[in-house]
Amino acid sequence: MKTKHYIYKNLILFSVAPLIIFIAILHFVAWQEQSTDFENKLMLINNNAVQDIGKFIRERENLVQILSQIDRIKMFLAEQQKGDLATENEKLYINTIFQRIQENQEANLLQDEKEKIVFELNLIDKTGIIVASNITTNIKQKSPKFTELQQYNNNDNVYISNLLGDYNNKTSLLVFAKPVYYKDNYVGFIQLIIDKKNIEINTISNEYKTVKLLVFDKGSNFIKKSADNNNPVMKDVYEDNEADSELISKWFSVNKTEQSKGFLSYRNKNGQQLAYYSNIPNTSWAVVATADKQELIRLFEKRILLASLGVAIFCFCLALGGWILTQKITKPLQDFIEILGKVKAGDFSAKFSSKEGEFSEVAYIFNTLMEKINKDKHELLQREECHRIIMESAQESIFEWDLEGDTVYRSGKITDKYHYQKIYDEDHKIIPPHTFFVHPDDRELYLNHMRDVLAGKTVPEIDIRARLNQSSEFNWYLLISKAVLNEKNEVSKVIVLLRDVDKLKKEVEELQLRAQVDLLTGLYNKVTTENFIRKYLNNNARVGKHALIICDLDNFKKLNDTLGHAKGDRLLKGFTENLKLSFRKDDIVGRVGGDEFIIFLKNVKSNEAILSKIEAVQKALADYYDINSRQGEQVCIADISVSFGVAFSPADGITFEELYEKADTALYLSKSRGKGRLTIFTQEKENDLT
Template identity: 30%
Template sequence: MRIFYIAAMVSLLQISASPSPNFQAILLGLCVFLAVALAVVTTAFVVRFKALREPREKLLDAIHKGRDGDYSQRVDYHKENGMGEICLAFNLLMDNIQENHRKVLLNEERYRLVAEQSQNIIYEYTFADDTCRFYSSAWKRLFGRPMEIPGFSKALETSEIIDTQDRQILTDVLGRFERGESFQRAEVRMKKTDGSWHWCSIRASVILTRQGAAERIVGRIEDIDRQKQENERLRIKAQKDLLSGLYNRETTQLLVDKFLENNGENGFHALIAIDIDNFKQINDTKGHLLGDQVISTFGEKLFAQFRNSDIVGRVGGDEFAVLMKNISQDQLERKASDLLQALHFSLEEDRETYTSCSIGIACYPQDGQDYVHLFQAADQVLYCAKRAGKNGYVLTDAGRLSFPAP
């Protein structure tokens, strides 16, 4: 535009060489007009360029600050120009971003407060830097460890707060995630700051990259020690006979068969069948309450006669069975004599009522290789003791011959 005006003025100046004065005056007027027009156009162009440049620079500056986390950025605009429409769109976008950011911060604060109130421990593990981060202060309070543990996989191998037998469980969990599994749950024993060991449940879910590779693990740690103790209490309760406190029949058979199957060949073992003498008469003449007391006291005294490794159970109304492990014939017969003495007693509630017992003994494997056959053999010779006058014991012939010579 400027070049056009300059060319026009040059042409007019060349024409002005004409000698006519009137014509020269006209040319001079035209030159002045063109100069003024050029000045006006130039000024308008500068103003227009500035009007476009300043909003553009402000917009770019606001974009950079917004990218750095300042979501309060806005740009003044005029709707009548195209740049104004762009600025309007930017401001609306920043309104949405700022509102969403406010909601995210609010949710994070709620989550933090919930995590602080809970005894559960939230954690995150990243494969890239092998770092585990904990987001609940309960982690440091309960276990006394830092909130961030770099080199976590190596630290796990020597961790003092994870039971030695359970460390491999967590190492295997990390390996399964790397092989593509998405969720894992493990139960391990962890040591708290007071030195006590607690059962903890560790839940973990993997977050994948767009390419499907394991990127992070997020999950929580929950103390389940009370639940474990209650489950163990219920398990033991289900195994025990409530009246005598000994194993019930099902558990006795299960434990005996399991031991003989796994360890029967190591040493000499005997199954002892025991029956309370005249128990039906006690029930009929003294009543069931006193009969129950006889069973309870008999169970206590019977249990006290054996080692913790032996299996002692009540297998019927007045019948009991014991598996003695790794014994000699002399030990077995001395134990039978001791039982006859220990189980001959009267109750404090009724000094006139005395109890005694008859005992039959079978040996593994000569008399049987499982509970059922051993108990049948022991029960047969037990009734030999009954017929011989009660309050005595009988060892099977096969059992007596099965022991090695002293």
């Protein structure tokens, strides 16, 4: 049988050849990865050492820098320069500083280590003589490296020497120095001398055991070498001859610059070696990390052997399993191909029967799938019919925008299908159909909504004002949009539903308006008035000048008691009708009590503007009297007038409560001084009232 022979041939071909090719590729890729990892680990170890030594240098630089800025040290050197003898207190002060620094440096050292480690802090005058030191025997001695330091006295940076030898019978020392200035005059140096043993470096690699670290100064002097990783104690080795002479020779041939870094390859008695070097930032020192390449090769060979063995076992098992599987595939496979041919011809009633292992599951799934296809086919026909009926009878307007066909299908009370010409905005973004049927104030909201839909985002419902044709009025609609994706997961269609909510929207607005106004006067009620003023002050209290006015009708209760509440209500209505005409649309006018009103004026230019408004209010009351008197009606037997209290923001307060309290105080003063008056709040008036 062709299928069986084909399977046998391919099992042999794809179990031996792939194994050979895969092992070869595995060797190549693994070697590349292992080499890269080896180099990266070497770079990482080097960089860690650079950071540690850089931190060590910066700490010493900072120490010298700080000491050079101490005023008493500057003055001490200046007095030495003039020939003045320093007082005992000044000497004691400087010696105390140096001794405490030394104690801090030796805090974690054992006694024998303190005796071995060199740490000297010297204060040097302009002639190079040590005038103060934590080592008393150094005083009055000539400073080492002073000739080189003199060339550095105009440099504001800290001087770092090369490795220094033969100083006080000690070798391997480093000098940090900083010129000291007093009143812009050079007066000497702060000098720190330390042993290179103070520098601590360790290799950090659990994987590679031959990694070493070496440190060179700017003169390419060998400063320090870390311990070999094979030594668990990790003791530092100080002798120069411990460094590989081949590496040092290679290092001297490198063209070193401030930013130099890179790899070096060399051979020594142990074989091929690899080194990585880099400079310590802001210094001329360099760190070199070196390792034996033979270690890389040994580690690589071990990994390749294990990987190859695993691949060989895997391929063998795969070939064996494939051969067994072949025995159970060919017959059911032939039957299945015949059934698929019937399905291709349109016979979805065909059944596949097999009891051979997994093919029994395939048969069950296939037969279940065929039954579902038949069922879904009938349901789809029914849904299409229902959808057609719903689309034809729906009260909403439903739009189907086909982006690929450049067509719009609209269903609802009318049904049509038409082509449209694509229109783009200035940013070359497509403008959706019917954009110009949307109210101009809602057009930006509509465009952002549709562009989010075109981007495949899930968007919320929005309310917009629109008209379905150019001759109709704008109504409120609820807009619901949904994107339809094609097989490329791109938006191919957009379904839009417009539901007429105009009546509901206007009813809600009407209810909201009723809840905000006073039913008798049509002005804002107390709650709404206070909320509007608070909201405005929260955002604008400190910007511009605003006025809160409380006005109260004088003797209004007497009018109610004598002429009745009907006359009183009529007076309030007539008064407030004229009151509305006296103020701007953006001013806040409200009734907060029976005969008490609040007026909030925004951005008042001057007090004269307030007076003109007050005159308008008084005129409104006078006009009401005049009109009703001419009609022969008794309007009042009491002396009705208006009293006012005024407070300004931000001068008198920035919150509603503060302004109301001040304006109410001013109103009280108006009423107590004869009524029918205007009082502007001042602190002096409040004090008089108190």
